[in-house]
Amino acid sequence: MSAPTGTVALFATCINDLMFPDTPKAVVRLLERLGCTVDFPLSQTCCGQPFTNTGYFKEAMPSVRNYVETFESYEYVVGPSGSCIGSVRDQHPMLAGRLGDPGLQRRVEAIVAKTYDLSEFIVDVLGVTDVGAYFPHTVTYHSTCHSLRVTKVGDRPYRLLKAVRGLTFVELPDSDQCCGFGGTFSVKNPDTSVAMGTDKVRHVLDTGAEYLVAGDNSCLLHLGGLLSRMEAGVRPIHLAEILARTEEDLVEAGTSANSEGGVR
Amino acid sequence: MSSSREAILGRIRSALADVPGTEDSTDIAVDWVYGQRPEGAADDMLGLFVERVEDYRAVVDRITSDELAGRIADVLAEHEVNSVVIPAGAPEQWREAVAGRGITVLSDDPVLSHRELDATGGVVTASRVGIAETGTIVLDHDADQGRRALSLVPDLHVCVIGSDQVVSDVPEAVARLQASIDSRQPLTWISGPSATSDIELNRVEGVHGPRTLHVLLVDAG
Amino acid sequence: MTAEPTETVADHGVPAVHERRTPAPPPVTLIGMPKFPKNAKKELGNAQLRSNLRHATTTIRNKRARVVQELPHWEQLRLAGEAIKNRTLRHLDDYLIQLEESLTANGAIVHWANDADEANQIVIDITRSKGVDEVVKVKSMATQEIDLNEALEEAGIAAWETDLAELIVQLGHDRPSHILVPAIHRNRSEVREIFLEEMGRYGTPPPEGLTDDPAMLAGAARVHLRDKFMRAKVAVSGANFAIAETGTLVVVESEGNGRMCLTLPETLISIVGIEKTLPTFADLEVFMQLLPRSSTAERMNPYTSMWSGVREGDGPQEVHVVLVDNGRTKVLADEVGRQALRCIRCSACLNICPVYERVGGHAYGSVYPGPIGAILTPQLRGTASEVDKSLPYASSLCGACFEVCPVRINIPEVLVHLRNKVVEENPGPSLQNIGMKAGGWLMGKGSRFGMAGKGAEAFGTVWPGSKIGPLPIPGWAAGWTGARDMKKPATETFRDWWKKREKTAGRGDQEGQA
Numbered sequence: 001m002s003a004p005t006g007t008v009a010l011f012a013t014c015i016n017d018l019m020f021p022d023t024p025k026a027v028v029r030l031l032e033r034l035g036c037t038v039d040f041p042l043s044q045t046c047c048g049q050p051f052t053n054t055g056y057f058k059e060a061m062p063s064v065r066n067y068v069e070t071f072e073s074y075e076y077v078v079g080p081s082g083s084c085i086g087s088v089r090d091q092h093p094m095l096a097g098r099l100g101d102p103g104l105q106r107r108v109e110a111i112v113a114k115t116y117d118l119s120e121f122i123v124d125v126l127g128v129t130d131v132g133a134y135f136p137h138t139v140t141y142h143s144t145c146h147s148l149r150v151t152k153v154g155d156r157p158y159r160l161l162k163a164v165r166g167l168t169f170v171e172l173p174d175s176d177q178c179c180g181f182g183g184t185f186s187v188k189n190p191d192t193s194v195a196m197g198t199d200k201v202r203h204v205l206d207t208g209a210e211y212l213v214a215g216d217n218s219c220l221l222h223l224g225g226l227l228s229r230m231e232a233g234v235r236p237i238h239l240a241e242i243l244a245r246t247e248e249d250l251v252e253a254g255t256s257a258n259s260e261g262g263v264r
Numbered sequence: 265m266s267s268s269r270e271a272i273l274g275r276i277r278s279a280l281a282d283v284p285g286t287e288d289s290t291d292i293a294v295d296w297v298y299g300q301r302p303e304g305a306a307d308d309m310l311g312l313f314v315e316r317v318e319d320y321r322a323v324v325d326r327i328t329s330d331e332l333a334g335r336i337a338d339v340l341a342e343h344e345v346n347s348v349v350i351p352a353g354a355p356e357q358w359r360e361a362v363a364g365r366g367i368t369v370l371s372d373d374p375v376l377s378h379r380e381l382d383a384t385g386g387v388v389t390a391s392r393v394g395i396a397e398t399g400t401i402v403l404d405h406d407a408d409q410g411r412r413a414l415s416l417v418p419d420l421h422v423c424v425i426g427s428d429q430v431v432s433d434v435p436e437a438v439a440r441l442q443a444s445i446d447s448r449q450p451l452t453w454i455s456g457p458s459a460t461s462d463i464e465l466n467r468v469e470g471v472h473g474p475r476t477l478h479v480l481l482v483d484a485g
Numbered sequence: 486m487t488a489e490p491t492e493t494v495a496d497h498g499v500p501a502v503h504e505r506r507t508p509a510p511p512p513v514t515l516i517g518m519p520k521f522p523k524n525a526k527k528e529l530g531n532a533q534l535r536s537n538l539r540h541a542t543t544t545i546r547n548k549r550a551r552v553v554q555e556l557p558h559w560e561q562l563r564l565a566g567e568a569i570k571n572r573t574l575r576h577l578d579d580y581l582i583q584l585e586e587s588l589t590a591n592g593a594i595v596h597w598a599n600d601a602d603e604a605n606q607i608v609i610d611i612t613r614s615k616g617v618d619e620v621v622k623v624k625s626m627a628t629q630e631i632d633l634n635e636a637l638e639e640a641g642i643a644a645w646e647t648d649l650a651e652l653i654v655q656l657g658h659d660r661p662s663h664i665l666v667p668a669i670h671r672n673r674s675e676v677r678e679i680f681l682e683e684m685g686r687y688g689t690p691p692p693e694g695l696t697d698d699p700a701m702l703a704g705a706a707r708v709h710l711r712d713k714f715m716r717a718k719v720a721v722s723g724a725n726f727a728i729a730e731t732g733t734l735v736v737v738e739s740e741g742n743g744r745m746c747l748t749l750p751e752t753l754i755s756i757v758g759i760e761k762t763l764p765t766f767a768d769l770e771v772f773m774q775l776l777p778r779s780s781t782a783e784r785m786n787p788y789t790s791m792w793s794g795v796r797e798g799d800g801p802q803e804v805h806v807v808l809v810d811n812g813r814t815k816v817l818a819d820e821v822g823r824q825a826l827r828c829i830r831c832s833a834c835l836n837i838c839p840v841y842e843r844v845g846g847h848a849y850g851s852v853y854p855g856p857i858g859a860i861l862t863p864q865l866r867g868t869a870s871e872v873d874k875s876l877p878y879a880s881s882l883c884g885a886c887f888e889v890c891p892v893r894i895n896i897p898e899v900l901v902h903l904r905n906k907v908v909e910e911n912p913g914p915s916l917q918n919i920g921m922k923a924g925g926w927l928m929g930k931g932s933r934f935g936m937a938g939k940g941a942e943a944f945g946t947v948w949p950g951s952k953i954g955p956l957p958i959p960g961w962a963a964g965w966t967g968a969r970d971m972k973k974p975a976t977e978t979f980r981d982w983w984k985k986r987e988k989t990a991g992r993g994d995q996e997g998q999a
Contacts, residue, residue: 012980014928016979017938017980018937018938018974019941019972019974021975021977021978024979025979040979040980040983042935042980042983043930043931044931045927045928045933046934051928052901055877055901055903055907055908056908057905057908059921059922059925060925061925062925062926063928066928070931091901094898145882148884149883149885149887149888177883178839178881178883178885180839182880183881184878185880186964186965187961187964188878188961188964189879190522190964190965190967190968191522192522192529192843192844192879193881194968194969195529195843195844196839196843197969221971222969224970224972225965225969225971228969228970228972229968229970266597268597268598268599268603269597272597273581273582275810275814275818276581276759276814276817277578278818279815279818280576280578282820283575283576287576289572289573289576289579289764290572292572292575294565294568295561295564295568296562296564296565296771298767299767302557302558303558304557319784375798378714378715379715382715395785398777398784398785400785405796411796411799411800412744412790412799413749416748417749434774435770437770438767438769438770441766442767445733445766445793448591448732448794449796450791450800451789451790451792452744452788452789452791453773453785453788453789453791454788455783455785455787455788456787457787458739458787458788459740459787460649460739461666462648462650462653462666463653463668463671463672463676463703464537464672464673465541465544465666465669466673466699468699468700470703470704471707471739471741471742472647472707472710472711472740472742472744473740473741473744
């Protein structure tokens with residue numbers, strides 16, 4: 001394993017910052033354990049996707065500029081979200097291009113090249129698949145559309161999960177089908193969104209898994225909301241939180257591995 | 265009418281204002297080599313052709329050229345066909361062999377009406393090209409295949425193809441068919457008998473075209 | 486032939502101006518058609534529809550995956566298909582002129598139609614000039630788009646659909662819900678009922694003892710339509726491709742109804758969207774591989790007809806080709822949106838779409854449903870009406886459609902582009918506009934977002950319990966919480982945790998500049 005010489009900037013994403021702080025905490029823990037120096041530049045906000053995908057290109061621009069200004073001095077930018085990372089890589093160049101600002105465009109392109117989803121960074125940059133994690137539970141994995149089709153993380157999350165000690169992996173049927181979250185789609189088309197989510201949840205329950213893992217907390221917010229409403233018991237958990245957990249954590253925390261949300 | 269033509273062309277030109285005037289259509293690169301046999305094409309092309317045609321629930325017989333006329337008559341007799349149309353340009357031996365079994369042979373000369381054709385039990389035609397990968401036979405409606413209606417209206421189509429007419433895949437077939445297109449002949453691509461999947465995507469053979477397709481693959485050797 | 490009595494016509498809500506010749510479709514008025522979410526809600530409540538659709542789309546997308554896997558050079562084919570279509574579209578004026586010249590040299594008569602009305606009138610005039618009052622039709626999206634059947638009906642001409650699914654739709658007083666399988670929303674017992682009820686009123690009745698066996702139902706259609714084929718003097722078709730170099734039209738089909746229409750009548754009228762043009766015959770080697778595998782999920786469809794104008798002594802001796810714009814040049818003018826004109830109407834995007842699978846085609850309020858409809862319809866018709874405004878949002882942007890598209894139309898990209906168009910066209914002080922503007926400002930600086938974090942923490946601290954249940958606040962809040970709980974915000978945001986951690990470690994607060 002060769003840890004990068006430069007500092008890794010954590011792009012926590014806005015939703016994780018406010019709603020799922022345990023996920024970025026887990027990323028910090030995990031990357032530090034793997035020998036990285038992690039920084040969290042406080043000027044960061046959002047990738048702008050909620051604006052872009054709803055058609056508000058102008059309103060997305062402050063996010064795009066802020067992302068560039070916040071992260072361009074770092075060697076690596078790593079975020080625990082296939083969707084937000086995908087937005088940076090796929091949509092920031094488009095938005096900058098439309099603005100007709102070649103200077104910004106060049107800066108965006110430079111930063112896109114060093115922006116990674118967590119699973120890509122661990123497998124491709126750090127060259128690790130066994131991160132030394134321990135998670136004695138049965139889990140299933142929802143691939144999430146943007147991780148799969150925009151960021152294209154491929155089988156990296158599977159390889160990382162399958163190397164976790166104690167973990168039993170159950171394949172999720174139709175794992176590549178959308179869960180129905182889709183950002184503002186979830187509130188603009190709530191009935192269709194819930195219909196899609198309900199089918200996804202049915203597949204999840206069929207696996208008998210205790211945990212539903214994904215690389216995107218936004219999809220898990222939607223699926224978790226459905227699971228919670230139906231009191232299904234299955235817990236949504238971000239991939240990072242599983243990878244961060246070691247045998248020592250379990251000893252320290254007693255039986256709290258089952259507490260909601262994972263690492264704290 | 266011509267005003268609509270000018271209006272449409274005018275709108276197209278202003279819609280394409282971003283396309284440089286100097287750009288030629290061939291400036292848009294198409295990364296494709298036309299007419300090529302695909303890499304990894306099957307060695308046993310004829311075997312693949314038979315397998316793929318049969319996949320559509322058509323019947324394929326592999327025979328020698330000596331057996332052909334007799335086999336045509338056999339197939340028609342097996343289907344208890346009383347009358348058959350054989351295009352005027354087809355070999356005389358076909359006609360003789362079939363007539364020898366007491367089956368009425370029509371030549372579409374003079375031209376048969378739709379109703380007469382509908383009352384005919386079968387049709388025998390030659391063909392232009394066979395495609396192994398897709399199990400397709402293409403007619404270019406030369407004199408040995410007859411006009412398009414002949415191989416459409418009767419319920420049984422006996423189709424003769426030579427082994428040297430079978431090619432690997434669509435690109436080779438299109439290359440071979442260029443001559444027919446250049447002489448403005450119509451083409452009919454046939455892959456199995458008529459079929460539909462319109463009810464619950466359940467495939468059913470036999471709607472409007474011939475419900476039975478019987479292919480005679482003749483060894484050219 | 487039995488004409489439908491006037492009172493039945495009235496039952497279907499169409500003003501009974503004259504006695505109809507063909508079954509009346511349900512009335513449709515674009516003005517006032519509800520937007521997609523409302524249509525979707527209605528369709529989602531139809532358990533039969535959802536089960537029919539799930540079964541059908543699952544079957545066909547699995548089949549497609551199998552036949553596509555057989556071709557190791559599939560991605561090269563897609564790239565070639567995309568490039569050939571781009572080449573054509575960027576020089577469409579030249580190719581159309583070449584197509585017109587070739588067709589004319591082949592003895593065909595070429596017409597140009599700006600819009601649906603012009604195209605329909607051309608068909609009416611030709612049909613009347615032949616002294617007949619009926620036409621047989623090959624399934625064609627273009628003729629549905631221009632609503633040709635109803636225009637002919639008003640002109641006293643009966644248009645008989647001959648594709649099995651189109652026949653089911655027509656006899657069922659229904660509308661198509663899928664590009665390839667228009668009756669995908671119907672199951673076999675529904676088809677049987679429609680045939681028993683309606684078939685005899687418009688021609689040969691179904692045989693005694695008709696069951697719901699698909700083979701028997703197809704057999705009934707064969708018998709019903711045979712007489713119409715035999716007597717038809719005029720046929721109307723679309724075209725999958727029109728070859729500029731040789732003046733060749735191509736129709737790809739399965740049942741042989743296309744061949745019947747293209748071959749038996751004396752006069753053939755083909756309605757061709759201007760974007761159907763391909764430069765050369767050789768280009769077909771790419772599309773004849775891409776289309777069948779993407780659409781019916783077969784290595785090759787049963788029948789493909791190619792004809793170059795008039796062939797002496799073979800087929801129609803009078804061949805008309807109507808080149809239709811009807812909004813296509815508007816699509817062409819949009820540099821991002823024009824890729825939608827590459828579409829070859831295979832319907833792979835419908836079959837893979839998780840939204841389409843659940844709501845079906847009718848919810849889209851257009852002859853082009855599913856992902857391609859969501860980008861094509863608002864471009865062809867514009868985004869003035871409520872339903873057209875809502876179509877670009879009728880997608881979760883999952884991207885599955887782009888993956889299967891044989892001509893690589895980046896549907897999510899166009900959807901987002903069209904959403905931007907809708908936003909720009911509606912700058913009023915709506916709740917959404919105000920919220921998005923405020924959000925955009927908030928996300929411009931870490932310090933602003935940090936303040937929002939404080940608010941979230943405060944909310945998270947005072948909100949009782951760990952989750953937010955159903956909220957009676959209309960709009961997005963009710964939309965989310967109607968069937969889903971909402972997680973409440975953290976009582977300590979990540980950035981506050983980080984700041985504390987840095988302080989403990991003796992590192993400074995670097996937020997100052999933010």
